[in-house]
Amino acid sequence: MSAILVESIIRLWTGLYTKGLPPELGAERRAEVESDLWEHGSLWRERGLPGLTMQRFGRWLLGIPADLSWRLEQIGSRKERPEKVERAIKLPTTMVQRGIFGFIILLAGFFIVMGPVVLIGGGGDGWVERALWGITPIVAGSMILTGLYIINQSPRLGAGLLSGGAIIMALAWFWLFFIGIPVVIFMIWYGVSRARRVGSDRPPPGAAA
Amino acid sequence: MLPIELSLLEAAIELRLRGTAEFYGFMIATEVSEREGARLLTAYGTLYKALSRMEKAGLVESRWEDPLVAAAGLRPRRRLYCVTAVGQAALAKSAAAGRAVKPSLRSKLAPS
Numbered sequence: 001m002s003a004i005l006v007e008s009i010i011r012l013w014t015g016l017y018t019k020g021l022p023p024e025l026g027a028e029r030r031a032e033v034e035s036d037l038w039e040h041g042s043l044w045r046e047r048g049l050p051g052l053t054m055q056r057f058g059r060w061l062l063g064i065p066a067d068l069s070w071r072l073e074q075i076g077s078r079k080e081r082p083e084k085v086e087r088a089i090k091l092p093t094t095m096v097q098r099g100i101f102g103f104i105i106l107l108a109g110f111f112i113v114m115g116p117v118v119l120i121g122g123g124g125d126g127w128v129e130r131a132l133w134g135i136t137p138i139v140a141g142s143m144i145l146t147g148l149y150i151i152n153q154s155p156r157l158g159a160g161l162l163s164g165g166a167i168i169m170a171l172a173w174f175w176l177f178f179i180g181i182p183v184v185i186f187m188i189w190y191g192v193s194r195a196r197r198v199g200s201d202r203p204p205p206g207a208a209a
Numbered sequence: 210m211l212p213i214e215l216s217l218l219e220a221a222i223e224l225r226l227r228g229t230a231e232f233y234g235f236m237i238a239t240e241v242s243e244r245e246g247a248r249l250l251t252a253y254g255t256l257y258k259a260l261s262r263m264e265k266a267g268l269v270e271s272r273w274e275d276p277l278v279a280a281a282g283l284r285p286r287r288r289l290y291c292v293t294a295v296g297q298a299a300l301a302k303s304a305a306a307g308r309a310v311k312p313s314l315r316s317k318l319a320p321s
Binding site: 028029031034036061062 | 233234235236238239249250251252253254255256257258259261273284285286287288
């Protein structure tokens, strides 16, 4: 796995989970992670230590739950939430909507759990195959969950991430097309319709808050 | 106090005893991993969430490094943390309560 790819994944992920926070708070977290990446790389190169990329990848992967819970704490701790954030945490109201929401979360959770299982116990596969088949579901699952989380706040980006994650999964497991294609269509439909609904709820530009 | 917070406080106090009063995220992650003999450094999310929670609780305080110092070192700015008196007292209390504080550190934890 390429060092640049892992660094980019970490930066992308940090950018995603700090999106929509007060600018100073988000910038501080991104700067701390950036400094950590630099220090880690610098020390490993100086000492000639091996495995920098896998160290960084492991640190990123194992920290995802803490990143997400930190993000949720930031929303919960703010007494006066801006309208954008209120929208981001608004949950579906009807039983059908809740069912669909829950199904997508379960599916994404399954992918995220499956990734490390493949990475650690990938049987006879080589290192590259294991990394590829382990990372793909983690990336796709994270895209789906992040898309779902931010869809009220950023409808286009949210729907794009949701659809992108579903497409990656369908392509990776193309031989399961009879299940994959309906699921992809369903998730794209859900993402687009939800993004449209959020968009139509928004006050027109220039309207008083 | 959570185990990760206890580990970070212990590592920070040991750094201080060795003459390093302030630490930054990567430095404390390295220190914790060396103390615990872990192969993997503390995960980004776990580390920075814990530091953020500890700062809110008043156990540590932080400041951003002078940009000129960082520029002179050709590297990004560090966020420098230091253990407060509250943090040191909390660690001493944990040690008194018999929690897993290193014996070598216990004798040095008298509140300042």
